[in-house]
Amino acid sequence: MTSRLFFVSPAMSASLRQARFDDGCSIDDGGAEQARSAAGALPSAVRVLVSPGVRCREMAAALGLDGVATPELAGLDAGRWRGRTLDELGATEPEEVARWLTDPACAPHGGESVQDLCARVGRWLATARETAGRTLAVVEPEVVRAAVVRALDLPLTAFWRLDVPPLTATELSGRAGRWNLRLGRTLAGPDAA
Template identity: 65%
Template sequence: MTFRLVMVAPAFSRSLREARFDDGAPLEAAGLAAARAAAPGLPAADRYLASPTARCRETAAALGVDAHDVAELGALDVGRWRGRTLAEVSAAESESVGAWLADPAAAPHGGEPVRELCVRAAAWLAQATATGGRTLAVVEPEIVRAVVLRALDAPESAFWRIDVPPLTATELSGRSGRWNLRMGRPLGP
């Protein structure tokens, strides 16, 4: 049975613009407007899902999608770094940031290691493929990265080398664990 997954990255928020670890801030007016404008470019789906973060839920709503929150598609838990900018954390804990970026098993922030996020996303993907059909999910960029790594059977060390711009679609299609990948398609009319 063929499974199709379209993952949409959320629209711009203050956190993204400031390179801030997500703090639950709402989308900016420009991000909401861009999502509304992109709505006609969304493909139809059998299921609509979202990461349970403010920016993903707001993006889904602005796209006109009634998405169900899925805990397994939640953002990477960055522990005590939440709400701080990368520059702030790097200035205060440069060795910790270096270790975190270099080692997928590291979690110097006290939250979730990238490795655990990748395992969580891979388990969700394996379960979701059993449904067949088309799924559209508005998900955090780190979920897109983790799913792409799984689909390509790429090492976790490649996690930070995948760029996921706002309001782009990353598409997987396949069956029996063999995937075709299309990345970075901008949404829009």
């Protein structure tokens, strides 16, 4: 049995442009338009899942998907850093930011550590392997990173070395106890060059 996971990252938002920790900001008009034009580029799926965050729910709607909200695929809980930019935090809490970016077990913001996020997504991956066919999941970029780290058994420090651009798809296919990875498929609508 082969399980295929197709992770779709949300389109741009004002928060993403400003390197701001998720603050419940919507995808912007340009991102919504790009998502609508990309809807035809999505493969069929046996199930559609959506991170409970605003951007992901709006992205799924713009893609014409009716997905099931899945708490296990929620974005990283940034605690008291929610809504703040990295520049702001670098100016007020430089040591904490530096620790957070180098120690996956650290969570100076009082939320979730990278280690905890990877463990949560890893537990979900273990159950996803039991589902035959393709699953489409609209999730935050950090969830894609965590899935790749767990699927390929990478060190947790690799988390920060993985870039997940907006409006792209990352594919994992699982069979015989292992995952294979296909990175960064751009979602382009039928009219794209």
